[in-house]
Amino acid sequence: MATTFRNPVLPGCYPDPSICRVGEDFYLVTSSFAYYPGIPVFHSRDLVHWHQLTHVLNRPGRLSLEGLDVSDGVWAPTIRHHDGTFYVVSTLARRRRGDLTFVVTADDPAGPWSDPIPLEAEGIDPSLFFDDDGRCWFTACRDAAHPSGDGPGELWMRELDLERLELAGPTHVLWRGAVRGAWVEAPHLYKHDGVYHLIAAEGGTESNHSVTAARSDVVTGPYLTDQRSPLLTHRHRGPDEPIHNVGHADLVDTPDGEVWAVTLGVRPIEGTHTLGREVFLVPVTWSAHGPVFAPESGGVRMSERLPSIASGRPNGDTAVTGRVRFDEPALGLEWNSLRGPVGDRVRPSADGGGLDIDLAPEPLSSTGVPAFIGRRQQHVRFHARTRIGFTAAHPAEEAGVAVFQNQDHYATLALTADGGGRAQAVLTAREAGTSTRLASVPMTASEVVLAVEGDEAGYTFRLTHLGADQWITLATIERAFFSTECAGGFVGVYLGLYATSNGRAGGGRVRVHWFEYQPRVRSET
Numbered sequence: 392m393a394t395t396f397r398n399p400v401l402p403g404c405y406p407d408p409s410i411c412r413v414g415e416d417f418y419l420v421t422s423s424f425a426y427y428p429g430i431p432v433f434h435s436r437d438l439v440h441w442h443q444l445t446h447v448l449n450r451p452g453r454l455s456l457e458g459l460d461v462s463d464g465v466w467a468p469t470i471r472h473h474d475g476t477f478y479v480v481s482t483l484a485r486r487r488r489g490d491l492t493f494v495v496t497a498d499d500p501a502g503p504w505s506d507p508i509p510l511e512a513e514g515i516d517p518s519l520f521f522d523d524d525g526r527c528w529f530t531a532c533r534d535a536a537h538p539s540g541d542g543p544g545e546l547w548m549r550e551l552d553l554e555r556l557e558l559a560g561p562t563h564v565l566w567r568g569a570v571r572g573a574w575v576e577a578p579h580l581y582k583h584d585g586v587y588h589l590i591a592a593e594g595g596t597e598s599n600h601s602v603t604a605a606r607s608d609v610v611t612g613p614y615l616t617d618q619r620s621p622l623l624t625h626r627h628r629g630p631d632e633p634i635h636n637v638g639h640a641d642l643v644d645t646p647d648g649e650v651w652a653v654t655l656g657v658r659p660i661e662g663t664h665t666l667g668r669e670v671f672l673v674p675v676t677w678s679a680h681g682p683v684f685a686p687e688s689g690g691v692r693m694s695e696r697l698p699s700i701a702s703g704r705p706n707g708d709t710a711v712t713g714r715v716r717f718d719e720p721a722l723g724l725e726w727n728s729l730r731g732p733v734g735d736r737v738r739p740s741a742d743g744g745g746l747d748i749d750l751a752p753e754p755l756s757s758t759g760v761p762a763f764i765g766r767r768q769q770h771v772r773f774h775a776r777t778r779i780g781f782t783a784a785h786p787a788e789e790a791g792v793a794v795f796q797n798q799d800h801y802a803t804l805a806l807t808a809d810g811g812g813r814a815q816a817v818l819t820a821r822e823a824g825t826s827t828r829l830a831s832v833p834m835t836a837s838e839v840v841l842a843v844e845g846d847e848a849g850y851t852f853r854l855t856h857l858g859a860d861q862w863i864t865l866a867t868i869e870r871a872f873f874s875t876e877c878a879g880g881f882v883g884v885y886l887g888l889y890a891t892s893n894g895r896a897g898g899g900r901v902r903v904h905w906f907e908y909q910p911r912v913r914s915e916t
């Protein structure tokens with residue numbers, strides 16, 4: 392009988408987790424940035440196995456993501472349940488145009504969710520706390536420079552009028568953090584034994600990330616720093632530590648009285664990570680001072696004891712794996728597009744033979760909605776393969792697979808044509824906005840299987856012509872190229888399919904017969 396589970400419980404780019412429980416059911420949401428649909432909602436009964444129910448933002452609407460960098464967009468949602476209603480608050484972060492915080496509600500977390508209702512709230516990382524008398528307190532963090540050297544951020548609070556879904560009453564500044572000169576973010580508030588406990592993230596979401604805390608006898612503060620802060624961090628751990636950047640936590644209790652936290656963390660290899668910030672599960676107990684994270688080990692562990700509600704169930708990996716034949720009317724929930732719905736440009740083929748993608752003028756480097764669908768890379772060692780059929784009518788036309796960090800940083804293995812109209816497959820890397828052609832091979836058939844195989848060292852791009860039993864290797868790009876450290880921003884790698892005419896008018900179409908994503912075991916070559 393299993394007694395432990397493996398972290399992360401949600402692998403791949405799912406940062407800023409927030410969690411709530413209703414009866415025996417746990418619900419979890421994460422950031423989704425400029426990917427569409429936004430804010431995935433997961434369900435679990437044991438905190439270890441998670442299954443995606445829906446997305447909160449799955450209708451195009453008032454929140455336009457067009458024009459945004461991939462790491463802008465929907466940040467740090469909080470999910471709470473009160474009196475039969477689910478609430479999610481989150482921020483549309485638009486670093487060049489100002490942020491927009493909003494609330495959405497649902498009777499059922501599987502949807503439908505309401506349209507987003509804007510809140511007049513400054514800053515990011517909103518959260519909600521329902522007091523014993525049913526009043527709802529909205530908290531968030533905002534920029535604030537203090538002459539004392541505190542800050543540069545502060546946590547603040549206003550009441551949320553639940554009837555009108557509007558902020559009301561005075562603003563209370565709650566806390567400026569435990570560490571002078573550090574960002575205080577990701578507030579969440581809990582009441583335990585009559586005391587209000589505020590936890591936050593400090594030190595930035597990279598290697599100095601941490602969970603800190605403060606407490607007050609009155610919900611509106613002032614909050615006094617919990618001198619044990621940081622309550623959780625891996626900032627002092629060396630390169631042999633498998634999990635880094637730990638912070639941004641949210642607490643939940645189980646029906647049998649245990650307390651757990653979900654927190655983000657990364658799994659770097661030689662200092663860089665490609666999978667993004669993932670969801671880790673950590674045991675918590677309450678002490679007279681406040682929450683104690685990982686009381687036995689003092690940190691987040693790859694292998695942790697199972698929650699008692701999960702006892703006996705083997706560890707599950709929440710990753711979505713296997714071959715997708717696109718024979719359902721809708722794409723699976725693991726698929727995203729960029730900045731909005733791709734609409735009819737990506738659709739199940741009428742003859743049931745796969746997916747058809749129309750070439751769109753927008754290249755992957757645009758900040759519009761390219762003809763792209765992608766899913767998260769969830770394992771360092773993986774392969775992604777796809778069988779596609781395409782003949783380019785012009786050198787500007789291309790279609791294939793993308794390993795995507797953001798619009799300025801990605802690689803593509805594409806079917807296209809050379810200046811003489813001869814079909815070829817081309818591997819291109821784009822870095823800091825400049826594209827470089829790394830390798831090309833002539834095509835001998837319009838049907839191919841394209842493959843990306845990743846491991847600790849690099850991503851190898853290969854193809855095989857249909858009917859041929861030989862793989863052609865174009866090149867290997869070192870793994871660090873695809874890391875967040877190299878690409879910048881807050882996201883991890885997506886693996887996707889795309890088709891573009893690079894601005895040219897035309898009507899080309901690609902047939903995708905299937906797409907397969909699999910973790911690889913070490914012995915596979």
Ligand code: 6LW
Nearest residue numbers: 466467576577595596881
């Ligand atoms: C998130 C905030 C953060 O809202 O990154 O650095 C933002 N800190 O807590 C995006 O994940």
